Amino acid sequence: MTVKKNENIIFSSTRQWNPGDEFILMGVRAILKRLNVKYNSMLFNRNPDIRSCFEDRQIFKYSRLDEHFIHNPDLIDLEANIKFDFFDNSVKPNRDYSYVDWVIFAGTPEWSSGRMCDLYSAIIRYQLPVIILGVGGNADLYCENFREVIQKSKLFTVRSESTLKAVEKQGFSASLMPCPALLCAPTVWEKTIIKVKRIGLIFHATRDDSVIWNGFSAQAYAFMMSLFQQVITDYGETHEISLVCHYIDEVAVARAAFPDFNVAYSHDAADYFEIYSAYDLVIGPRVHGVGVAASMGIPGIAISHDQRGSTTAGFLADILDINDDPEASRITVRQAIEAAPAKSAQLREHKAQTMERYVERVREAMTDRTVSYQSRWDFIPSKTYMLDDLRPLMGALEMVKYGHPADVPGREERLSALVPEMRERLINIEHKINQMMRERE
Numbered sequence: 001m002t003v004k005k006n007e008n009i010i011f012s013s014t015r016q017w018n019p020g021d022e023f024i025l026m027g028v029r030a031i032l033k034r035l036n037v038k039y040n041s042m043l044f045n046r047n048p049d050i051r052s053c054f055e056d057r058q059i060f061k062y063s064r065l066d067e068h069f070i071h072n073p074d075l076i077d078l079e080a081n082i083k084f085d086f087f088d089n090s091v092k093p094n095r096d097y098s099y100v101d102w103v104i105f106a107g108t109p110e111w112s113s114g115r116m117c118d119l120y121s122a123i124i125r126y127q128l129p130v131i132i133l134g135v136g137g138n139a140d141l142y143c144e145n146f147r148e149v150i151q152k153s154k155l156f157t158v159r160s161e162s163t164l165k166a167v168e169k170q171g172f173s174a175s176l177m178p179c180p181a182l183l184c185a186p187t188v189w190e191k192t193i194i195k196v197k198r199i200g201l202i203f204h205a206t207r208d209d210s211v212i213w214n215g216f217s218a219q220a221y222a223f224m225m226s227l228f229q230q231v232i233t234d235y236g237e238t239h240e241i242s243l244v245c246h247y248i249d250e251v252a253v254a255r256a257a258f259p260d261f262n263v264a265y266s267h268d269a270a271d272y273f274e275i276y277s278a279y280d281l282v283i284g285p286r287v288h289g290v291g292v293a294a295s296m297g298i299p300g301i302a303i304s305h306d307q308r309g310s311t312t313a314g315f316l317a318d319i320l321d322i323n324d325d326p327e328a329s330r331i332t333v334r335q336a337i338e339a340a341p342a343k344s345a346q347l348r349e350h351k352a353q354t355m356e357r358y359v360e361r362v363r364e365a366m367t368d369r370t371v372s373y374q375s376r377w378d379f380i381p382s383k384t385y386m387l388d389d390l391r392p393l394m395g396a397l398e399m400v401k402y403g404h405p406a407d408v409p410g411r412e413e414r415l416s417a418l419v420p421e422m423r424e425r426l427i428n429i430e431h432k433i434n435q436m437m438r439e440r441e
Helices: 019-034 073-081 114-126 146-151 161-169 218-235 248-257 269-276 287-295 307-315 326-365 387-402 411-440
Strands: 007-013 039-045 102-108 130-135 155-158 198-202 240-244 281-284 300-304 318-321
Touching (some): 007 114, 130 326, 161 307, 198 218, 198 287, 218 281, 218 300, 218 326, 240 269, 287 300, 287 307, 307 318
Parallel strands (some): 007 102, 102 130, 198 240
């Protein structure tokens, strides 16, 4: 008997960076489960520890360079931006991906940045069909080679009005739908709220107390802390209140700021269903903390501190801006508590309707894998980079990596082994330079 082969699907997401990304991926996979798609799940991991491409210096609070290197700006750039291969159990650059059937961009704002070069390269090289679901943020293309892939995607949905305007400005056509994180919780975790008894405060640390892009501004932090203190003052005697953290650096800060309250955290995104199931209402600036709660039928109040906050409209959240009047915010909290039972029922219906819309759209998109990209990814460059061309940069990398002078035995063999990866990275850098030159014309 012949058994039908599983499809091989690459999902663009992150692991062990931001559980919100993983909630989105869970929602996307829930759609495929409804469609009864049998597949092998493969991850293109955009965790910045796996794929750097920060384009900034001094990313790390504490440099990992040896002391005698830290004043060299070129070596600081290398520390922040260059990484050669990895051991992570995920899609790697410069491999054969002819066996892949689909590539699915599973939400998040990072879908057209430099960190995506490896994936777009593979898509073009191996003519892979693409589905883009629930992306946010801007539509700034790191490389023009991305454009044809996006234009020829089988389905393209965005999660906020601001992203829809950005992609339309780029000439793309997309549909506005709630973020797939709304679909992440299995039905066993869905709740019916009768009365608000337990309130979850979703904590977020500043950039000074966390890492870049997992922290937020001092102004936003001050608004959050003021609101949380007000909620504790107003409801601490009548409701159970505790805190939730999504990133490990936040735990110590939250414990210090709220020593009398429980702080919940897990490195495993799947544990957050149990964590959030304790609450009848959640409040905080983590977009997908509000999202995973909404998926469980738990209403949320989102603290919007940047353009991502508008995503929470798809979770039917009340949205506070960090410039809002404190008394108006206080009223919003009181009204949300009163409306929670009705909002919970509305969320369950909204989730079911959103799932049906996604199932219909994805089913239609997956009926045809045919795609033909005319663009070429310049993985065969016009200039052939020889070892002598790459030697200075690779020598600097050797110094950073091994912390010893360049004239040591075995150096030539190590440099030769780096050539293929260096060539690919240099081409990506060349693309960025060309793009900047065009923008100046």
